[in-house]
Amino acid sequence: MIQVKNLYHDYSGKGKHAVNDISFEINKGEIFGFLGPSGAGKSTVQNIMTGLLKLQKGEVLYQGKAINQMKNSFYNEIGVSFEHPNLYAKLTGYENLKYYAGLFSVPTLDPMELLERVGLLESANKRASAYSKGMKQRLVFARALINNPNILFLDEPTSGLDPSTANKIKEIIKEKQQDGCTIFLTTHNMFAAEELCNHVAFLNDGKIVASDSPRNLKLQYGENSVKVEYQKDGLKKKIFFLDKEEDKKEFNEIVNKEKIQTIHTQEATLEQIFIKLTGRELA
Amino acid sequence: MKAFINLFKKDMVIALRNALIWVLIGTLVLLVGFVRFLMPEDFQQNQSQYIYDKSQEQVLQKVFTQSEGGNFTIVNSQKALEASLEKNPYSIGVVFEGSIDQPQFSILHQKNISEKNQRIINASLEKLIAGLRGIERTQQYQVEFLRQQAKVIPKNLTSVPVLLTFEVLIIGFLFIAVFMFQEKNEGSIRAYQISPGGVFLYIISKVMVFIVIGLLYGLSFVLLTLGTSVNLLTLSLLIVLGVALYTLIGIIVAVFFNNISDWFFVGMGVLTLNILPAISYGLPTFAPKFITIIPSYSIMSALREVLFPTGKSIVPALNMLIIGNILAFGICYLVVKRRLMKEGQ
Numbered sequence: 135m136i137q138v139k140n141l142y143h144d145y146s147g148k149g150k151h152a153v154n155d156i157s158f159e160i161n162k163g164e165i166f167g168f169l170g171p172s173g174a175g176k177s178t179v180q181n182i183m184t185g186l187l188k189l190q191k192g193e194v195l196y197q198g199k200a201i202n203q204m205k206n207s208f209y210n211e212i213g214v215s216f217e218h219p220n221l222y223a224k225l226t227g228y229e230n231l232k233y234y235a236g237l238f239s240v241p242t243l244d245p246m247e248l249l250e251r252v253g254l255l256e257s258a259n260k261r262a263s264a265y266s267k268g269m270k271q272r273l274v275f276a277r278a279l280i281n282n283p284n285i286l287f288l289d290e291p292t293s294g295l296d297p298s299t300a301n302k303i304k305e306i307i308k309e310k311q312q313d314g315c316t317i318f319l320t321t322h323n324m325f326a327a328e329e330l331c332n333h334v335a336f337l338n339d340g341k342i343v344a345s346d347s348p349r350n351l352k353l354q355y356g357e358n359s360v361k362v363e364y365q366k367d368g369l370k371k372k373i374f375f376l377d378k379e380e381d382k383k384e385f386n387e388i389v390n391k392e393k394i395q396t397i398h399t400q401e402a403t404l405e406q407i408f409i410k411l412t413g414r415e416l417a
Numbered sequence: 418m419k420a421f422i423n424l425f426k427k428d429m430v431i432a433l434r435n436a437l438i439w440v441l442i443g444t445l446v447l448l449v450g451f452v453r454f455l456m457p458e459d460f461q462q463n464q465s466q467y468i469y470d471k472s473q474e475q476v477l478q479k480v481f482t483q484s485e486g487g488n489f490t491i492v493n494s495q496k497a498l499e500a501s502l503e504k505n506p507y508s509i510g511v512v513f514e515g516s517i518d519q520p521q522f523s524i525l526h527q528k529n530i531s532e533k534n535q536r537i538i539n540a541s542l543e544k545l546i547a548g549l550r551g552i553e554r555t556q557q558y559q560v561e562f563l564r565q566q567a568k569v570i571p572k573n574l575t576s577v578p579v580l581l582t583f584e585v586l587i588i589g590f591l592f593i594a595v596f597m598f599q600e601k602n603e604g605s606i607r608a609y610q611i612s613p614g615g616v617f618l619y620i621i622s623k624v625m626v627f628i629v630i631g632l633l634y635g636l637s638f639v640l641l642t643l644g645t646s647v648n649l650l651t652l653s654l655l656i657v658l659g660v661a662l663y664t665l666i667g668i669i670v671a672v673f674f675n676n677i678s679d680w681f682f683v684g685m686g687v688l689t690l691n692i693l694p695a696i697s698y699g700l701p702t703f704a705p706k707f708i709t710i711i712p713s714y715s716i717m718s719a720l721r722e723v724l725f726p727t728g729k730s731i732v733p734a735l736n737m738l739i740i741g742n743i744l745a746f747g748i749c750y751l752v753v754k755r756r757l758m759k760e761g762q
């Protein structure tokens with residue numbers, strides 16, 4: 135349904151690519167997770183896909199139709215939640231949704247119901263400028279849903295939210311998927327990704343380093359990793375994927391030579407796989 | 418249409434919640450007070466003239482000591498002349514040199530005098546000399562003299578077209594910039610970018626908001642200073658065209674900046690350039706050719722004609738404003754589409 139082909143982006147025009155030859159495909163009704171550390175280029179890709187940022191090189195196709203040839207009516211079909219809240223500060227939460235809804239030429243949802251879903255009903259008549267960061271973020275998320283979109287772009291929808299509020303948001307995301315919505319979800323949060331996504335792509339330094347379903351990634355990069363804690367100038371932690379020859383060797387060495395405190399076998403998390411692939415932490 | 422009304426309402430609500438609206442109301446009150454109560458209403462009416470006869474024959478001196486010379490007062494020395502002017506700042510001093518056949522007048526005054534007044538003084542002096550020579554004046558001169566006198570507009574009210582033009586400039590050019598920077602700052606412009614709203618609606622809605630504010634402001638100002646005797650329809654048309662044009666120009670400039678401080682030099686430069694015609698208005702000798710192509714010149718002269726009709730046509734000014742609006746809209750559309758609605762190069 136959505137195809138991204140050989141996408142590049144260079145902000146400064148000096149050959150330093152924030153996005154460097156990225157290609158992927160998103161199927162209809164799928165939640166596609168875009169994971170990577172800060173500065174990897176996730177938001178840049180989302181912004182190009184929504185047409186916010188000018189397409190420099192490569193292709194973004196929606197059912198074969200290029201983003202740079204879309205008419206304004208394309209925006210009736212999509213919903214976008216931004217990583218930095220961007221609201222009309224002088225309007226209340228309710229007004230922000232109501233006036234935004236008025237821009238669409240498709241049926242829109244009731245602002246009050248949406249506010250209730252994201253837990254902002256009590257603050258409906260407060261100005262957005264008086265909202266906390268998390269409240270603003272929820273309002274931006276609610277706004278993305280107002281036109282009942284077929285495609286949702288969510289840039290860090292749960293970051294900075296407390297667990298119970300984050301769960302509310304995740305519930306809504308799952309519900310949207312059940313309604314047939316295709317969702318592009320950007321996040322640092324591997325647990326959220328694992329829980330929600332049908333497919334994830336790992337992004338590092340503007341490049342995709344792995345792309346598959348969470349299950350396949352785990353199969354591929356070893357279900358059975360071993361976490362060892364040992365004493366050597368303080369407590370050390372290390373994860374080994376025993377399917378790999380060199381990991382196996384190193385593991386044996388440590389078990390033989392070091393003072394081991396605990397050994398746990400564990401199912402690899404996406405986070406561990408990411409670290410394995412890039413040598414970088416996510417957050 | 419539904420989308421337009423919705424967007425217009427949103428922009429209007431935001432405009433009315435902006436502190437600037439209070440600044441506007443404040444300046445309106447101030448300006449009305451200034452025009453109505455502070456400026457001297459008409460200092461030309463009891464304007465007296467003092468004449469100092471410095472010529473060899475001292476004809477004027479002799480004549481006037483014989484018969485009292487109307488609104489002329491003869492003084493005996495340059496000193497006495499200056500003292501009289503000092504006492505009565507709105508009076509005119511005249512120094513006569515040469516002879517009756519070749520008269521030479523120097524005119525002294527403290528306040529600026531308009532070109533019109535200058536002509537009145539010239540005419541009255543010529544009449545005086547002619548009378549002394551015993552030659553009848555040509556009809557023409559007298560007619561003009563009378564007509565000029567009949568048309569004198571109280572000084573305080575002549576400032577109304579200038580102040581009104583300022584208002585059009587400020588509301589259109591300055592406020593739209595403030596508005597757009599607010600949208601860029603809070604990021605709401607990005608939300609608009611990924612809505613089906615589009616460039617056209619964005620511009621039209623902003624322009625409409627400022628037209629409404631400009632009309633409310635301009636009409637109140639005129640009604641409170643000049644009363645209801647003016648042609649309100651033509652006045653409204655002028656305000657609409659003026660505010661629309663300056664809002665469009667304001668958008669064109671503001672698109673290229675992110676905040677007031679980046680905008681300041683360019684913005685103030687454009688604003689200053691557009692204020693030049695006001696200087697020309699108060700100082701008719703300062704009328705370089707280029708000034709007439711600045712839109713505020715057309716606005717100001719047309720406003721003056723609407724408020725104080727002299728029978729001149731305002732159609733050329735209206736044409737210029739309409740063409741200006743069409744041009745500005747085209748440019749505005751392009752820059753908003755390229756620079757405001759899309760990020761990156």
Ligand SMILES: Nc1ncnc2c1ncn2[C@@H]1O[C@H](COP(=O)(O)OP(=O)(O)OP(=O)(O)O)[C@@H](O)[C@H]1O
Nearest residue numbers: 145146152170171172173174175176177178179217
């Ligand atoms: N407007 C911009 N101008 C110049 N460079 C930019 C701009 N926005 C992003 N970049 C650069 O592009 C790279 C990718 O940024 P991007 O915002 O896409 O990362 P991200 O993966 O979304 O990070 P985060 O998780 O922190 O949101 C970074 O190196 C960043 O410095």
Ligand SMILES: [Mg+2]
Nearest residue numbers: 176177178217
């Ligand atoms: Mg980002």
